[in-house]
Amino acid sequence: MTPFELAEPKTLKEAVGLLDADDPTVRPIAGGTALMLMMKAGVFRPSKLVSLRAIKELTSIEIVKGELTVGATTPLAVLEHSEAVRMHAPVITRALRTLSNIRVRNVATVGGALAHADPHMDLPPVLIALGARVVVQGRSGARTIPVADLFAGYFETVLAKDELIASLIVPAQDGRRAAYLKCTTRAVHDWPALGVAVSVAADGKAIKNASIVISAATETPMRMSAAEKAASGATDDAALRRAGDAAAAEAELISDGQGSAAYKKELVRVYVARALRAALGAA
Numbered sequence: 517m518t519p520f521e522l523a524e525p526k527t528l529k530e531a532v533g534l535l536d537a538d539d540p541t542v543r544p545i546a547g548g549t550a551l552m553l554m555m556k557a558g559v560f561r562p563s564k565l566v567s568l569r570a571i572k573e574l575t576s577i578e579i580v581k582g583e584l585t586v587g588a589t590t591p592l593a594v595l596e597h598s599e600a601v602r603m604h605a606p607v608i609t610r611a612l613r614t615l616s617n618i619r620v621r622n623v624a625t626v627g628g629a630l631a632h633a634d635p636h637m638d639l640p641p642v643l644i645a646l647g648a649r650v651v652v653q654g655r656s657g658a659r660t661i662p663v664a665d666l667f668a669g670y671f672e673t674v675l676a677k678d679e680l681i682a683s684l685i686v687p688a689q690d691g692r693r694a695a696y697l698k699c700t701t702r703a704v705h706d707w708p709a710l711g712v713a714v715s716v717a718a719d720g721k722a723i724k725n726a727s728i729v730i731s732a733a734t735e736t737p738m739r740m741s742a743a744e745k746a747a748s749g750a751t752d753d754a755a756l757r758r759a760g761d762a763a764a765a766e767a768e769l770i771s772d773g774q775g776s777a778a779y780k781k782e783l784v785r786v787y788v789a790r791a792l793r794a795a796l797g798a799a
C-alpha cells in the first residue's frame with residue numbers, strides 16, 4: 517500500500533469539509549471492509565482517507581414520527597440486533613442474518629453498505645422495496661435521495677465526491693409484509709446470482725399492490741414495474757407465477773461468474789413468485 521493521510525474529524529460538517537469534489541483519491545472510510553480490500557488489491561490508491569468513526573452524531577437508531585432513522589456509521593450488527601428495526605421492518609433483520617458473517621457485520625456500516633454500490637449487496641434491494649431514502653450531507657446543505665435513485669451504475673452512486681450519507685430513513689410500513697430471497701449458486705455465503713426483495717400490501721392472500729426489486733443479476737438493483745403490475749390484484753398462485761414471468765421478460769440481466777444471463781432469467785422467473793409467496797406468509 518502507498519502512504520496516505522488519515523483525517524479523523526469529530527463532526528459531520530468537518531468531515532464534509534475535508535472531502536474534495538474534484539479529487540477521487542480523497543475518500544471517506546467507515547468500516548473499511550470494502551475499501552481496505554480495494555487498497556490491498558491496488559485498485560484504489562488514496563491520497564487522503566476521511567474516517568467517519570469518531571463522528572458520534574451518525575450512530576443512532578430511533579423512530580422519528582413513525583419512521584425508522586438510522587445513522588450512517590451504525591454497524592450492521594447493531595442494526596441486526598436492534599429491537600426497533602425488528603419491530604419496524606423485520607425483513608431487514610432477516611436479511612442481515614444472511615449478509616456475510618458476524619465479523620464483517622460487526623465492522624461494516626449502513627452508509628458503507630449503500631455507498632459501495634456493489635449490485636450483489638443485500639441491503640439495497642431490501643431498502644428499495646421498503647421505500648427507504650437517505651439523507652446526504654454536502655457543503656451547501658442536505659438533500660434526500662430515495663435509495664431507488666442512489667445507484668448510477670456498477671459500483672457507482674449519484675453522490676458527489678464531497679457528499680456523505682448521513683442517515684437512512686425507512687418509512688412506516690403500515691402493515692405491509694416483506695421478504696428477501698437470494699440464490700447463491702456455489703457456497704451459501706458466496707455472492708448471490710440473484711437477490712429478490714418484495715413488499716406487499718395485502719388483504720389475506722390477495723395482493724393490493726407490490727414493490728418488487730431484483731439485484732445481483734443486474735448492474736444496479738432494479739424495480740420490476742411490469743411484474744409489480746402483474747402482481748397487483750393477485751389472488752392465487754397462478755397470478756404470482758405470472759408476476760415471475762413478467763419480471764423474467766423485463767429484467768436486463770448480466771452474465772458473470774455467478775451464472776449466464778439466460779440462467780438468471782429462469783432464476784428471476786422462479787424467485788420472484790417465491791418471494792411474493794414468502795411475503796404473503798410473513799408476519
Ligand SMILES: Cc1cc2nc3c(=O)[nH]c(=O)nc-3n(C[C@H](O)[C@H](O)[C@H](O)COP(=O)(O)OP(=O)(O)OC[C@H]3O[C@@H](n4cnc5c(N)ncnc54)[C@H](O)[C@@H]3O)c2cc1C
Nearest residue numbers: 546547548549550551616624625627628629631637638681
Ligand atoms: C468478506 C466479505 C464478505 C461480504 N459479504 C457480503 C454479503 O454477503 N452481502 C453484502 O451485502 N455485503 C457483503 N460484503 C460487503 C460489505 O457489506 C461491505 O464491504 C460493507 O457494507 C461496506 O461498509 P463499510 O462501512 O465497511 O464501508 P467502507 O469499506 O468503509 O467504504 C465502502 C465505500 O463506501 C464509501 N462510504 C462509506 N461510508 C460512507 C458514507 N457515510 N457516505 C458516503 N460514502 C461512504 C467509501 O468511501 C467507500 O467508497 C462483504 C464484505 C466482505 C469483506
